[in-house]
Each structure stands twice: as structure tokens, then as C-alpha cells.
Amino acid sequence: MQQALTAFFILAGSAFAAPRPQASTTSSAPAATASIKCPIVFDGRVPVGTAGTFFDSSNGLFNPDYVKGNDLKWSDILKFPTGEASRFDGAEYQAVEVTLSDKSIFQQQKGFRRAGLQFIQDSSTGPGTTGVKTLHFSVRQDTAKPLNLTHEYLNVWHEAADYSADQIMFQTGQIIGKSASDKNNFKILDRAGKSLYSVAMEKTAWQNFAIKLDYSKNQVQIYYSVGQNPLKSVAGPSSADLSGQGQFQMGILKKPTGTSDVVNAGYQESKLNEGQIYGGLFLEDSASGCVSL
Numbered sequence: 001m002q003q004a005l006t007a008f009f010i011l012a013g014s015a016f017a018a019p020r021p022q023a024s025t026t027s028s029a030p031a032a033t034a035s036i037k038c039p040i041v042f043d044g045r046v047p048v049g050t051a052g053t054f055f056d057s058s059n060g061l062f063n064p065d066y067v068k069g070n071d072l073k074w075s076d077i078l079k080f081p082t083g084e085a086s087r088f089d090g091a092e093y094q095a096v097e098v099t100l101s102d103k104s105i106f107q108q109q110k111g112f113r114r115a116g117l118q119f120i121q122d123s124s125t126g127p128g129t130t131g132v133k134t135l136h137f138s139v140r141q142d143t144a145k146p147l148n149l150t151h152e153y154l155n156v157w158h159e160a161a162d163y164s165a166d167q168i169m170f171q172t173g174q175i176i177g178k179s180a181s182d183k184n185n186f187k188i189l190d191r192a193g194k195s196l197y198s199v200a201m202e203k204t205a206w207q208n209f210a211i212k213l214d215y216s217k218n219q220v221q222i223y224y225s226v227g228q229n230p231l232k233s234v235a236g237p238s239s240a241d242l243s244g245q246g247q248f249q250m251g252i253l254k255k256p257t258g259t260s261d262v263v264n265a266g267y268q269e270s271k272l273n274e275g276q277i278y279g280g281l282f283l284e285d286s287a288s289g290c291v292s293l
């Protein structure tokens with residue numbers, strides 16, 4: 001086992017500049033709990049043993065320069081919690097936690113605290129903006145770094161190329177201007193803020209989401225499961241305006257309270273120590289109707 005893993009690390013390390021090897025052919029580790037059945041468009045799964053510093057330089061997974069605190073490196077921001085792997089990570093990929101601190105100020109956006117991963121191949125006019133694509137992500141909470149659900153959080157979204165809107169938003173906490181009654185829920189909203197799906201945040205279990213985006217029909221379908229259970233369709237297909245191209249982002253954007261100018265002003269408590277754990281990050285091609293469950 002130890003030998004097999006070591007071999008995999010060496011192979012993976014040397015292959016990052018080139019197309020990455022299929023882990024299943026380079027390691028004898030047990031297969032992932034669920035296999036991905038459709039063509040992968042963007043792969044954000046983090047191979048077991050990947051060091052934090054890997055994310056500081058040009059790498060095969062995420063943009064090293066965006067979107068994060070000006071004085072932070074990704075190796076400061078990302079943690080690699082142990083524990084049960086998420087459904088699509090299995091034995092070969094590991095969880096990655098995006099954290100916030102008081103230094104999580106991007107450019108001059110002093111109202112936000114944010115850190116967001118972008119797939120390295122994602123571009124505002126690229127394959128993530130056309131056809132039928134399904135974004136997969138699993139989330140788990142870190143009891144030592146809880147989110148403060150009095151605030152509004154954006155965790156996963158697709159932002160239009162002109163930054164004027166997010167076509168789809170996966171959020172938690174109290175949405176500004178809305179009722180606090182569902183603040184403990186994850187919510188998936190369309191660009192107009194209409195709720196497409198909402199489910200309570202689990203305290204310890206993995207929650208697996210897949211959002212199928214049909215850019216030609218302007219439709220969204222949502223799949224969900226807890227733990228290692230297969231995904232099931234839970235909402236849609238619903239009409240949603242997906243126009244405007246753009247990019248995905250996965251992480252944490254924490255909005256302030258007490259302001260209408262959320263980008264620049266408002267209140268953020270100090271000594272922030274928050275995190276959101278992710279697993280199984282990838283975008284697959286669903287043009288043929290394929291969705292990995």
C-alpha cells in the first residue's frame with residue numbers, strides 16, 4: 001500500500017505539467033466510491049498527498065493568482081483535512097478546505113472576505129459556458145472553523161463574463177434582505193435570486209451537489225445526496241437565464257452586515273477563522289444526457 005501510494009505521488013508529481021495520468025491506471029489504491037461516467041471538462045479533484053505549495057505556482061488544477069487576499073498565498077489559505085473522502089474523491093483524491101482570515105481581502109474589496117478557486121482551464125468564453133455541463137462539488141463543515149450564518153455566503157457560483165451577475169449561486173447563511181429563517185440551509189439561486197433548491201446544512205456529513213447547466217435551453221437541474229449515497233435529481237429542469245458566459249468559482253465569499261455597499265463597506269468581525277471543506281470538484285460534459293450519480 002505504502003509503496004503503491006509513493007509510486008503514485010512520484011508519477012503524479014512529474015506529470016502535472018503534462019496531461020495528468022488517470023489515477024486508476026497509476027495506483028493500485030481502491031477505486032473511488034463512485035466513478036465519473038461522463039467526459040471530464042475541468043478536473044479540480046486534488047490527488048492525495050498534494051502539498052499546499054503546489055497551488056502557489058502554475059499548476060494543473062486551479063488559477064494560482066485568483067481570487068484571494070492580496071497578501072495571501074494559496075498555501076496559506078488551503079488546508080487538507082483528514083476524514084472520510086467524498087463520494088467522487090474515493091481513495092485517490094483528497095478534500096481541500098478553503099479558509100478565511102482577516103487578510104482575505106481581494107483588491108480593494110474591503111466589505112468582502114473571500115477566497116475562491118477557479119479551474120485552471122476555465123475561461124470566460126471557454127467550454128464551461130456552452131452546451132450542457134454539470135458542475136459537481138461535495139461540501140463538509142469544519143467544526144473548528146464554522147461559518148457565521150448571520151452573514152450571507154456565496155460558496156459556488158458561475159459569474160457572467162462582464163461581472164454583472166451570477167447565473168447560478170450556491171449559498172448559505174442569511175441572504176441580505178431576505179428572511180433569516182433558512183439561514184442554516186444551503187440554497188441554490190438563479191441570477192434573479194429565485195430559489196431553485198434549498199436543503200439544511202449537515203453538521204458532519206458530506207453533502208454532494210451536481211448542477212446541470214443547459215446553456216442552449218437555459219435550464220438548470222439539480223442533483224443531491226448525503227454521504228456516499230448516489231445523487232438523485234431534486235429540482236428541475238427549471239428555466240434560468242444562463243446567458244453571459246463567464247467562469248466558475250468555488251470557495252467562500254462572505255458578505256458584510258449592515259450596509260447596502262457590500263463590496264466596500266459594512267461590518268466583518270475580526271480574528272476570522274472560517275473554512276468550507278470541498279471534495280469531488282469537477283465539471284463534466286452532459287451533452288449526451290450523461291450525469292455521474
Ligand SMILES: *[C@@H]1O[C@H](CO)[C@@H](O)[C@H](O)[C@H]1NC(C)=O
Nearest residue numbers: 148149150151257267268269
Ligand atoms: C456573527 O456575525 C455577527 C454579525 O457580524 C456578529 O455580531 C457575531 O458576533 C458573529 N458571531 C460569532 C459567533 O462570531
